[in-house]
Amino acid sequence: MTPSRREVLLTGLGGIAGAATGALGLRSARAADPFGVGFVYVGPISNAGWTYQHNLGRLAVEKAFGSRVKTNYVESVPEGADAERVIRQLSATNGLIFTTSFGYMEPTLKVARQFPNIRYEHCTGYKMAKNVGIYNARFYEGRYIAGVVSGAMSKTGVLGHVAPFPIPEVAQGINALILGARSVNPKIKIKLVWTSSWFDPGKEKEAADALIGQGCDVLSNHTDSTAVVQAAEEKGVWCTGYDSDMSQFAPKMCLTSVTEDWSDYYVKRVQAAMDGSWTPDNVWGGFKSGMIKMTPYNKAVPEHAVNDAEAKIAAIAQGSFSPFQGPINDQFGAQKVASGAKLTDDQILSMNWLAEGVEGKLG
Template sequence: MKAPTLISLGLSAALALSSPLHAAEDPLKVGFVYVSPIGDAGWTYMHDRARKIVDKEFGDRVETTYVESVSEGSDSQRVIRNLSANGHDLIFTTSFGYMNPTLRVARQFPNVRYEHATGYKTAENVGNYQARAYQGRYLAGMAAGAMTETDTIGYVAGFPIPEVLRGINAFTLGVREVNPDASVSVSWINSWHDPAKERESAASLIRQDADVLTMHADSPAVVQAAQDEGVYGIGYNSNMKSYGPDAHLTSVMMHWEPIYQEKIQAVLNDSWEPESIWYGLSEGVVKMAPMHSDIPEAVVERINTHRDALINGDREVFQGPINNQDGEEIVAKGDALKDQQLLEINWYVEGIEGKLPN
């Protein structure tokens, strides 16, 4: 099997506007576009880990390539177009801001299949996929709520899009499930990957009495800051314990390989459809890292009970009663938010300090 290839960002002088259908005797060419460096932790690291798993699993039937550190916007459109023009049969675009660039390129290459992560738009040859990370966020919030002594928890966040707001709200619901007096303060950095900003925001939250930190960003900088400052930290995307062995309470981990296995197999079987899928704890896409030994056993048991209930469908994260930040009831007792409502969240739950950015 060929080693994975890092695709050049340059375009050839003459680009065809469509690609031929995949020939069964040739390996399926699968491309991945990453928003940040692969590194050894975080969002892109876990996508690339999944790429390596499927590359090994499918053997000579599949050839994978990737481009890392691709900015959202026009740069991503150029990279996606380049992959399409260079014979790729299936392309995964792995950041929210790649949604419209993916759709624009897809119209030019009708024989290429595209899968976009965390978006909500589809087309004849474009599907999308998401992880129900908010399920893990809720469980991590329970750990944070149990371990805070100041009743102030800090959250470093990338951009105020529904995916991030779902996570913040779910985390806060988990916090207040075990500690109704605790609150969550959010610091927005307007970036997916900026370790310096992430660390600066973490330090600012600690100065505001936060003694547990978490984040929706790509590097382990927040967990490192927690370790250095003697507070607790909760990782995201990958297990970040090595970056804060004393601080690390747990991590919400994204294992994308079940989705990549399913989508690649569907193209090989000629059964691929441009659908929207949303997998979580029950499908093994969302997992929790081991809990810190400081967390009381009774709290861990309670977290595990809630985890099992989410997996079995016996409860939902966003089940009523839920109030918004102003104390108005958003979800009544006995009701739960439906997926479409989760995709459109633009409000904070009760217990979050500060105003939502416009």
């Protein structure tokens, strides 16, 4: 039987209504999908260190937002072509991506141009874009305090430092360390060993052993593993930890640790991305914001040294004191900061020199 025009019309309208309902249902389902947040890590998550601290921030995001977010991460991503590939893959399923190593800067910017609707944040970089923000921690503030404590504990007057790459962030840490130590002992020195790697426990241990052999009696590092503090514990040499609380790996010999806390920052930025208020920003947090913290001091640290360190932390947080406050000379005796002056943020971020008392080249 042939259907009437009315029946055809009703059937067509029913199909359109059904299609509309289906589309609305699909949109509702999509609206209810969790917001994707991606993380790119330069090392393994492990149980301490740089990547471990960033992963704690990722877990804080999951705790804060529950089922409203879905986080994704890729660990041990080399800087370069592999980073670009991983960032591009994550861009397909995430609305916000954090890339957490200096060498990820150019790959992040390149992929961001290809995905203008995705938001990216690069840690420790200095280049921004319409959809790329940057964030960093003032590691040097904590390094200065580690130097104060190291200077109080050193008997030989020689500190040892294991460094990865000759970039401004690393130079800042080395210089702050020697300036903090020299505020206690003006004649103290620092010896350097470069590993040319962020994470290589074997190289880091070799470097630590070499420094101990050269008479260094307090070690520190800017690398990502626990190898340096473990070497110090084995040899009975004092050390200060970095990134995470390293006292669990050197319970007798770790004096204190410089740690970063990314949790509040990550939660705030994810919230902004979810509610539509996210804009690219340039954030550099330290003691004042709680992004940099010191762990409890070893009982062996004298009370006067603890009081000195705590007073300096308070002054740095209040803005009444800067670790890079003059007079400061470089290792060749040339004045870098005049008496009464202090370096600007731009000068700190572009630091390409080593301070007086540092033995070794920048690179």
